[in-house]
Amino acid sequence: MCPKVFSYPKGALEHENVHTGAKPFSCEHCGCSYPLSRTLTDHIHRKHSKTIPEEKMHNCIVCSKEYKSESGLNRHYASNHQELGYDYRIGCDICEETFCSIKQLIRHKLTHPGFKPYECDTCNKSFSSKGQLKTHQRVHTGEKPYVCNYCDKRFAQHAPYLYHLKTHTGEKAYFCVNCKRGFIAPANLRNHMNKCHVKYETTNEIYIKSEPFQLAGE
Structure with a gap:
């Protein structure tokens, strides 16, 4: 039995879909289906943003920056306001678990493969570490250190x-x-x-990284 605990019955019921493979939440725009309502909401914001009214924008409580999806706002908090640790419930858009601080959410979300909380302010591309983001930003700044x-x-x-x-x-x-x-x-x-050497198969043995080979007499 899954040991995960939820604060609300809705979260527990939806989480069962992750185990059963059920996808009851369907997008009215393209028909894509998802096991969690939050995942569907994120999909609609990312893929069909032109249909979303301006009043449904998500605002940062620290700097008032606006995002069309809650997951986008979460990434913004992770990139820019980690150290503040505001005490309000914020949900994981991957598994529905909720947390009372940004630091707890980030620590949890890093356990999910593919989580990329560090967003480029220029092109909105996301990365899983600050180092990757810094390297990417050189594409925009032209820096060559x-x-x-x-x-x-x-x-x-x-x-x-x-x-x-x-x-x-x-x-x-x-x-x-x-x-x-x-x-x-x-x-x-x-x-x-x-x-x-086309007659040989491309196996790990053939492409192995080895120590430099020394010719006789060298």
Whole structure:
């Protein structure tokens, strides 16, 4: 039996749908069905916002910023007002559980796969961590903090920067298990396997990241 406890009978009854697979809440605009009424409401706000009257907007009680969905408002609180921890009941739009503070809600929602509380103010794209949001925002600001010591080329993200450095150092950390040829990146190794070793299946053994292979006499 599921140990989850709800404050109201409605929440408990709807939660049973998650276990049974029932989806009694249908969208009147497109016919999509959902197990929870809150999920349906969020769907309508996200997909059919033009049909929603302005008076149904959700306002932030701290800065008065407006959102068309409760989930959007929740993400705003998570991104901008976590430290305040206001004591009012706020519900999880995934499982109907409610909490008395934003911090409790965020801590709970991080247990749900795909939860992305950090929203970009420029394009409204959401991310699961502050670090991911900061990296994404460089797309808008043009910031490139990673500078190559060899040629002064700049990069916005760390991974492309490290890959670029290998073009100068010649470091090859990915080796073919069949011919021992080394490559800078996994994508280059995959291309090599497809072109030169097509008779082999693309298994983890073939694409394994190994220690650099040393030729005889080196």
